[in-house]
Amino acid sequence: MIAGKFFHGLPTLFVLFVTKDLSMSAQFLSRWGVIGVDGDDAVTFLQSQLSNDVAGMAESQLRMAGLCTAKGRLLGSFFVLRQGKQVLLVCRKETIAALVKRLSMFVLRSKCKVRDCTAEYQVSFLSNSTLASPMRVQWDEQGNAKASLRPIGDSMPGFQIAASTEQAQRGHADDEFEYALQQLGIAYVSQATVEMFVPQAINFDLVGGVSFSKGCYPGQEIVARSHYLGKVKRRVFQATAAGAPTLTAGLDVWLSGKENEPAGSVATVVGFNGQQHLLVELPVEDADQNGATFTVKNEAGEIQLKVQPPPYDVHQKGSVFE
Numbered sequence: 001m002i003a004g005k006f007f008h009g010l011p012t013l014f015v016l017f018v019t020k021d022l023s024m025s026a027q028f029l030s031r032w033g034v035i036g037v038d039g040d041d042a043v044t045f046l047q048s049q050l051s052n053d054v055a056g057m058a059e060s061q062l063r064m065a066g067l068c069t070a071k072g073r074l075l076g077s078f079f080v081l082r083q084g085k086q087v088l089l090v091c092r093k094e095t096i097a098a099l100v101k102r103l104s105m106f107v108l109r110s111k112c113k114v115r116d117c118t119a120e121y122q123v124s125f126l127s128n129s130t131l132a133s134p135m136r137v138q139w140d141e142q143g144n145a146k147a148s149l150r151p152i153g154d155s156m157p158g159f160q161i162a163a164s165t166e167q168a169q170r171g172h173a174d175d176e177f178e179y180a181l182q183q184l185g186i187a188y189v190s191q192a193t194v195e196m197f198v199p200q201a202i203n204f205d206l207v208g209g210v211s212f213s214k215g216c217y218p219g220q221e222i223v224a225r226s227h228y229l230g231k232v233k234r235r236v237f238q239a240t241a242a243g244a245p246t247l248t249a250g251l252d253v254w255l256s257g258k259e260n261e262p263a264g265s266v267a268t269v270v271g272f273n274g275q276q277h278l279l280v281e282l283p284v285e286d287a288d289q290n291g292a293t294f295t296v297k298n299e300a301g302e303i304q305l306k307v308q309p310p311p312y313d314v315h316q317k318g319s320v321f322e
Helices: 042-047 093-105 174-184 220-229
Strands: 013-018 032-038 063-068 074-083 086-092 113-116 122-126 137-139 145-151 158-162 234-242 252-255 264-272 275-283 294-298 301-308
Touching: 032 042, 032 093, 032 122, 042 086, 063 093, 063 220, 074 093, 086 093, 093 113, 122 174, 174 264, 174 275, 252 275, 275 301
Parallel strands: 013 158
Antiparallel strands: 013 145, 032 086, 032 113, 063 074, 074 086, 122 158, 137 145, 234 275, 234 301, 252 264, 252 294, 264 275, 294 301
């Protein structure tokens, strides 16, 4: 288990809200949506498909999970909330259509339905809310929920899911939310990075997105082999590019002095406060080099990155947060 000390001293706590109550001030997240899985077999179906343990998850817990190909590469990543016979999967909106189609292919005789709930709900960022414990969910009698991520200090921003379109007229806050994820070292799959990474390459095992005891799911053998039989050689690191033009996920990352092939790739990127904030997948050995210089290249030329470790130990092997 990853000790909480790796997150000690960071500045905020982010909270997820799932609600139909519009009484709270929120800013629309245009890049995030919701997949709903409903029915008697919803939990057991997702247990056979996702990288984390859904069946062993209490309704009071928030978990992360990924959907992999047979080769262990991530097709999508989710924040997972469970209540009764319904499971909500919060993910990047542009990946939802393909993920719903993929999951629906494997429903077969399972008594559940996978559907895109984005038209029914809006996801919005909350700049300040209160929830005491990390990775926990509170449900109310109307089926509304609030759930916390990991602490980064003493304030508690978050996001909500609301069943009205009224919020759409308010300002967008995707950058603020995705900057928060970058600061926590939480990578996610966007359209540009579908099938680019195995879970360990984006530290999904280190942030609670993989169970190594839950049993089979697509790609499980590949993911487990990396965990049990070898050292994880590639991880994501935080990076910034001051004053750079807009960068995109999926770009190659280059190590100075090693120009024959890219060292790694950009997993996520967001512009915030005049800087580009990235999570970049790199060989741990290269990132550990003193004085190593990493760059990305686009139509604007070569842009140097300032790379640093995320707020947890990338040299260990991960396990599920409890």
